[in-house]
Amino acid sequence: MEAKTIRFWRAGELVSLGNVPPDRTLLEVLREDLGCTGTKEGCGEGDCGACTVVLGEPRGDALEYRAINSCIRLAHSIDGMALWTVEDLADAGGRLHPAQEAMVQCHGSQCGFCTPGFVMSLFGMYQNHVCRGETITRELAQEELSGNLCRCTGYRPILDAAQRMEKLPAVQIDEAHVAAQLNSLARERASLPASGRYLLPHSLRELLALRARHPDAQIVAGCTDVGLWVTKMHMRFAKVLDVTQVEELRRIETYENHVAIGAAVTLSDAFGALVAERPQLEVFANRFAGLPVRNSGTLGGNVANGSPIGDSMPLLIALGAHVVLMSERGHRDLPLEDFYTGYRKNVLAADEVLAWIKVPRPAPHPGPLPLPLPLAGEGWGEGRxxxxxxxxxxxxxxxxxxxxxxxxxxxxxxxxxxxxxxxxxxxxxxxxxxxxxxxxxxxxxxxxxxxxxxxxxxxxxxxxxxxxxxxxxxxxxxxxxxxxxxxxxxxxxxxxxxxxxxxxxxx
Incomplete structure (x- = not known):
């Protein structure tokens, strides 16, 4: 069975790559197949950020940008997306992008090995904040650069560069044009059944049917853990089943008593939903991992992986969360703490997938807050x-x-x-x-x-x-x-x- 063709938008054109093995990483494709050696390999496990690239997905006529680690991201997972690497930022005349120019002006590069990754995180920050008219504070810059490490300890000038970007001549991406290209590609992809060695279904029904037919396929989401099995343990997968494009599982649905978070929702968005109802979790959410890991990894993947040192599960257990497991046979709902049977083992049957995490919402406040509050703003008080x-x-x-x-x-x-x-x-x-x-x-x-x-x-x-x-x-x-x-x-x-x-x- 031949490998599925990967298609993505990059540098103004549609790129098509055939015969890419299902377990080949995006970094390997960039450096070895496309010759984009500006993207560096440092740790090979999503810790240092030297390999950072930015992905774009359409949201109507606009784009949503996410900085991710290419070293542990499987290449097939970006099918249908837009991709930016450090080679793509300067214009045709060689004029640097504000993310690059700010690093130059603020002397943000020392040995230079980590610089491309920092620049790409700055580019993501520029698109998500500066282009939306938002000011980048020191605190925001520190949060969004937390996934990039500098061995030369040059963080101060890099933080300076983050704040300098908005003062430089603006650069705009024609988001409507890129979104139109990607939406057209999505319509074409949706008409084709998932096939090949890398299975990328787009509906829950298709996912469950594929799981029933291919119970031995390795399920992946953001690959922030499975990617290390490839880069560090040298594991190889004959077939991969990717849940990240399943439309139903990309949703966050709010009900009267709980929030249902789909298994394909990124950690960034999942924690965003939790923080919206419980603001005291913001620091914990930001410390979960660096932003590129949260942008790629999913809450469902973190829960299904079941690492005893994963941070989301203790939180979800304390909140009384349930998981919903689904197959073509039906579904079952159980408390999260009952999902695990041993070290990285769980109750999933061979034809099941973890589909939803249901998190109870805070109980309505029973009355006015008493004053003075022990911890103002954190909901503490009588009956809270x-x-x-x-x-x-x-x-x-x-x-x-x-x-x-x-x-x-x-x-x-x-x-x-x-x-x-x-x-x-x-x-x-x-x-x-x-x-x-x-x-x-x-x-x-x-x-x-x-x-x-x-x-x-x-x-x-x-x-x-x-x-x-x-x-x-x-x-x-x-x-x-x-x-x-x-x-x-x-x-x-x-x-x-x-x-x-x-x-x-x-x-």
């Missing part, structure tokens, strides 16, 4: 949900957790009336701290209860030691985070880096 998500890692940004703990609690008249606790990095699977919840539930929310909960939480799990943290450290941190939760519930807010704000640069 108090939610805190803690990520402990060696590096603050763009790093994997050693321990993740999420506590969701409601206190009424001084008594704990609701509590759910999700933990990561402390067991073979993402876990719910059921015994600790029982220690707290129905008890007065005071220091005695906190001390008992701290002791129980340290005893409930038996973590392993590894390169990120020792078992003893993980157990100790679990209890410490319970005490931190207590302090924050009492109004202590200046005890963590989340309260730190980067000051604006002055000329």
């Amino acid at each position: 949900e108090f939610l805190r998500a803690y990520k402990i890692s060696k590096r603050y940004d763009d790093d994997i957790s050693a321990v993740c703990l999420v506590i969701n609690m409601t206190v009424t008249e001084g008594i704990v009336r609701h509590v759910r606790i999700g933990a990561g990095g402390v067991a073979a699977t993402p876990a719910r701290a059921i015994r600790t919840e029982a220690t707290v539930f129905g008890q007065p929310w005071n220091l005695d209860t906190v001390h008992r909960a701290t002791k129980q939480l340290r005893e409930e799990f038996h973590p392993i030691g590894d390169m990120r943290a020792s078992a003893q450290y993980r157990s100790e941190v679990l209890g410490n985070l319970m005490q931190r939760f207590w302090l924050e519930s009492q109004g202590r807010s200046q005890i963590n880096l989340e309260r730190f704000r980067l000051e604006e640069a002055t000329e």
Whole structure:
């Protein structure tokens, strides 16, 4: 069975590539097949950002831009999209794009190896903010460059460059023209059934039929984890089933009591929906990974992968999320904590896919907020949900957790009336701290209860030691985070880096 042809828009024309193996990465295609060596390979695992490129997808007559890591993205996944690499930014006369010119003016390049990746992240920032009339603050620049690392420690001039872009002569992309080309291509693709070794269905019905016919195909979404199986473990797949173009699974649907997030929704959009209802999750969402990883990875993929150090699962467990599994035989709905059976193992049948994650919405506020608030703006108060998500890692940004703990609690008249606790990095699977919840539930929310909960939480799990943290450290941190939760519930807010704000640069 021959490999499917990849078609995408780049540099003003439609590019068609045939005979591309299903497990070939976008970076390999760019550097080795197309000769675009400006895109660099650094880590090969989506950490350093040297390989960053920008993808565009039509949204009506406009485009949505996403900076992604090409080193772990499978090449076939960009079929039907627009692609920009660092070679595509300067105009025909050699005039640099503002993202490039700002780096020059601010002396943002040192050894230069990481520079193309930074430039592409700046380009994505330019399209998504400057071209929409938005000002790039220092804080925004730091957030959106969190997926790019510089060994020469040149971050200050690069942040300067991010803010300099809007002061340079504007450059516009004819989005309507590009969107029209892509929409035409999409109509043509939709009329053809998914075939070949890389299966890219466009409807849920087609996905379920393909899964039934090809139960051994490797399911992929954003490939932020499967991509490492290719680049680091040298795994090869005879057939791949990609869920990212399934229209139904790209939706976020809001109902009275829950939000349903499709398995193909990117982490950026999924966390955006969660933060919209629970603003206190914004910092946790931004720390989940660098922006290129969040732009490529999906919430469904993160959940289905089931890594014990994945950050989304402890959060979803604490929120009481359910997953919906689907096949041609029907569907089933179960609590997320019941989805896992062991290390990276779950209850999915051979013909099933994880289709939706259902997240309960916060309960309506029972009345006016009492003053003064322990934590203003975070919903805490009589009968209200108090939610805190803690990520402990060696590096603050763009790093994997050693321990993740999420506590969701409601206190009424001084008594704990609701509590759910999700933990990561402390067991073979993402876990719910059921015994600790029982220690707290129905008890007065005071220091005695906190001390008992701290002791129980340290005893409930038996973590392993590894390169990120020792078992003893993980157990100790679990209890410490319970005490931190207590302090924050009492109004202590200046005890963590989340309260730190980067000051604006002055000329």
